[in-house]
Amino acid sequence: MxxxxxxxxxxxxxxxxxxxxxxxxxxxxxxxxxxxxxxxxxxxxxxxxxxxxxxxxxxxxxxxxxxxxxxxxxxxxLTNVREPPILRELREETASMRGSQMQVSPDQAQLLAMLVQILGAKRCIEVGVYTGYSSLAVALVLPESGVLVACERDKNSLEVAKRYYDRAGVSHKVDARHGLAADTLNSMIENGEGCSYDFAFVDAEKRMYQDYFELLLQLVRVGGLIVIDNVLWHGRVADPLVIDKKTESIRSFNKALVDDERVSISMVPIGDGMTICRKR
Incomplete structure (x- = not known):
């Protein structure tokens, strides 16, 4: 043992x-x-x-x-992950903060950045920023004309993220939105931004995953990607004895994705589990 x-x-x-x-x-x-x-x-x-x-x-x-x-x-x-110094500094600062476990791991961020590059994405969305590790990784690989709409409800965390956007020289690429993500996404749809985004990453309130997904499907173009974090939820989704609301929500969301013909999917066991959805 x-x-x-x-x-x-x-x-x-x-x-x-x-x-x-x-x-x-x-x-x-x-x-x-x-x-x-x-x-x-x-x-x-x-x-x-x-x-x-x-x-x-x-x-x-x-x-x-x-x-x-x-x-x-x-x-x-981790020794085989290419982590830019600015990302390492952010990771180390975040490690001393409350809720540091919410930060994505370097290998996850590397995958997200590569997906954005492979896709040739110029317009991205992140739902749940925390201190900005994943959004910074994405912003660093976006073209100069690219934009990332970063949605975060915690003002203090977002301020840390914005400080690092400035230090990395990518503030002009990031549109930081403080408030409830669902409100931000709905306003984007109402503003006529439907089907105009290439990539989206979700790492926020688990009980809202299905709602976020439906909103993002309206905003992401055909062929674009929606990546959802924590779909394995520390292994709890695989244990039928665990029936708390968050776990049940993720289970239901995972099952709905399997049956959803609007997207192609791939669940990968990286970090706490990520599902990559390609809009058809």
């Missing part, structure tokens, strides 16, 4: 035993398989040093091997 805790995306997970953490279990499941069928799905974990490799014993899953993210592996991952 491993005695260390797994740290990933700013969250600390309990020690990993031979039962494996639910984060990795969901990675091994195909879309549409009910978690209530978990008795038919067996996992075994082999520990080598401080690394755990889990194998799905059900042959219908192809004996899939999944690496559990341990502190050793996560440290290695």
């Amino acid at each position: 491993m005695t260390s805790a797994a740290v990933y995306g700013g969250w600390v997970f309990p020690q990993i035993s031979t039962r494996l953490c639910t984060r990795c279990a969901i990675f091994a499941r195909p879309n549409g398989v009910s978690f209530r069928h978990r008795k038919r799905f067996f996992l075994t974990t082999n520990c080598v040093s401080d690394m755990a490799v889990t194998i799905a014993s059900d042959h219908s899953y192809g004996n899939k091997e999944v690496i559990s993210v341990t502190p050793h592996i996560y440290d290695y991952l």
Whole structure:
């Protein structure tokens, strides 16, 4: 049995035993398989040093091997992330603040920035800014004529983000909006900005995910991307015994996305789980 805790995306997970953490279990499941069928799905974990490799014993899953993210592996991952100095400074300052676990991890931010670059995005939206790590990562790769509408309800957090936008020289690309994100998105739709955005990232109130998604579908163009964070919710979504409102909301949202023909989707186990939706 491993005695260390797994740290990933700013969250600390309990020690990993031979039962494996639910984060990795969901990675091994195909879309549409009910978690209530978990008795038919067996996992075994082999520990080598401080690394755990889990194998799905059900042959219908192809004996899939999944690496559990341990502190050793996560440290290695971070050493292979290209993190600009300004982002590292923001991450380190945020680490001392209340709610620092809300900040996305460097590997997540790197993925978001790459998606924006691949898409050739010029107009972006972020719902839930906190201190601005992810929005700064996106703004840094936007063209000079690009714009990122950054929605945040906490004024103090937004002030930190704006300070770093200034320091990074990207303030002219960021339209920081203080207030409820739903109000901001509705006003953008009313202002005739529908289908004019290329990319959106959501990391805000979990019980509002479906509402944010519906609003963003009106604002993002066909072929554009909507990325939603925390869809694995620390593994709680995979545990049928967890029935708090936030967890239930994310479960319902994930299920709705699987059935939503308006988008193509890919759920990836990075950070606390992210789903990438491409509008059809």
